[in-house]
Amino acid sequence: MTQLICELNDVEIQVFTLRLQNQYLRSYGNDYENFVGDILARCYPGDFMPVSSAAGDNKNDGIIMQTRHLYQCYAPAKFNDTATMNRKIREDYEGAIQHWGEDFDIWKFSFCHPKDDGANKETVKLILDLQKAHGKKIDFVGMTGMVSLALTMPRTSLIEWLGPPPIMVRELGFDLPLPTIGLVIKAIANSDIAIDDMENIDPVPPTKLAYNRIPASIQDYIEKGKGLSNRVGQYLATSAEPLLGQQMAEKFREEYQHIRQQDEPVQSAETVYWRLYDFIRHRLAPPLSEEQQLAVHAVLSYLFHHCDIFDRPPAGWTGH
Numbered sequence: 001m002t003q004l005i006c007e008l009n010d011v012e013i014q015v016f017t018l019r020l021q022n023q024y025l026r027s028y029g030n031d032y033e034n035f036v037g038d039i040l041a042r043c044y045p046g047d048f049m050p051v052s053s054a055a056g057d058n059k060n061d062g063i064i065m066q067t068r069h070l071y072q073c074y075a076p077a078k079f080n081d082t083a084t085m086n087r088k089i090r091e092d093y094e095g096a097i098q099h100w101g102e103d104f105d106i107w108k109f110s111f112c113h114p115k116d117d118g119a120n121k122e123t124v125k126l127i128l129d130l131q132k133a134h135g136k137k138i139d140f141v142g143m144t145g146m147v148s149l150a151l152t153m154p155r156t157s158l159i160e161w162l163g164p165p166p167i168m169v170r171e172l173g174f175d176l177p178l179p180t181i182g183l184v185i186k187a188i189a190n191s192d193i194a195i196d197d198m199e200n201i202d203p204v205p206p207t208k209l210a211y212n213r214i215p216a217s218i219q220d221y222i223e224k225g226k227g228l229s230n231r232v233g234q235y236l237a238t239s240a241e242p243l244l245g246q247q248m249a250e251k252f253r254e255e256y257q258h259i260r261q262q263d264e265p266v267q268s269a270e271t272v273y274w275r276l277y278d279f280i281r282h283r284l285a286p287p288l289s290e291e292q293q294l295a296v297h298a299v300l301s302y303l304f305h306h307c308d309i310f311d312r313p314p315a316g317w318t319g320h
Contacts, residue, residue: 006150007155011217012165018274019162020147024112031073033061040064040071042153042161059095063104068095068138070104085111089138097134099298105207110141122197163286166277166293182236184295185248187283208304213311214269221273225301228294234304249303255279256309269310276300276309 008016018202027035032055040048050062063070072092075087093107117126119140140147159165174272189190209219219283259275280296281288288296303309 008151008158010150011293012155014217014270015165015274015277016151016158017147018271019233019278020150021143022275022278024143024146025164026078028075028112030045032110033073035070036073036110036146037062038161039150039153039231042157043149058099059092063100068103068105069108070100070106071108071110071111072096073112079113082120082122089123089126090130093130093136093138094134097136101136104136106137108139108141110146113142128276152245163281166274166297180291181232181298182293183243184238184284185235185300187233187280192254207313207317208310211317212269214273214309214310218270218273221297222301222304225297226305228298229301231303231304248299252276252303252309272310273300284285 012119024032030053037048041050041295044066047066049063051060053061059072059074060070074088074092079085088188092109096104096107111263114232123140127140131138163260178301191306209222214222239245255276256272259272277296278301300309
């Protein structure tokens with residue numbers, strides 16, 4: 001299956017990875033079990049057999065028949081302690097062997113946790129001991145494993161499930177109707193923000209791209225969207241709602257800070273851009289039309305050049 005990832009270009013891999021991570025981190029309990037089941041059904045069509053929990057699943061959330069992999073999911077709403085998780089591993093693994101031992105060779109324990117930094121030493125020791133005692137291999141599968149597997153499904157399946165990828169940079173080139181821009185701006189703006197809480201929108205230093213180490217792929221979106229961002233300024237200048245631009249900018253500052261403060265893997269500039277893109281996308285009605293995607297990139301470019309999303313370089317910073 002892994003060769004199918006070549007169907008995706010670099011931007012699509014980045015965007016679909018972020019969407020999968022977002023869904024992973026928002027899921028727990030039955031939602032997480034459904035998330036894993038969705039991935040397996042799309043990666044192994046006709047070969048993955050989920051097990052209904054309605055009458056008890058006998059420690060089996062689903063099995064891939066050809067590879068003989070049995071999956072068991074664990075995604076508590078709140079992680080309590082290692083002892084509780086280890087007890088869960090032992091009970092589920094030994095229960096799976098009791099009920100399904102003749103039907104699987106590898107036991108996949110899919111654990112949902114935002115850290116995704118591997119198992120602790122007590123859990124590793126337990127896994128090794130259980131494998132020695134029962135002879136069935138155990139795979140401890142976290143966010144990286146589930147996302148990597150999901151990216152092997154056909155591109156058409158990813159789009160059907162997660163929505164279309166963003167428009168390519170080379171297509172950022174036609175005039176945007178003002179109503180489309182207005183639709184995007186109004187979807188972002190938070191009318192509950194008091195005017196006293198807003199800051200003036202100051203020009204952004206030209207060194208901002210370099211200071212934030214924004215990769216060339218994202219620089220292309222920001223710089224090529226700059227021409228379209230003039231349409232954003234035109235819409236705001238002629239809007240009957242004089243505070244709309246400030247409200248939109250303030251909402252984005254809040255979202256940018258929220259993204260940067262999330263307790264997840266290091267937020268690269270590329271990750272931040274696509275999280276902001278998806279922040280707008282989810283406020284509209286997916287799937288977005290090509291025109292709406294252009295408007296989203298135009299708004300992002302406008303916000304980059306006119307307000308505090310991404311960090312401002314210190315005074316006098318030249319990059320040397």
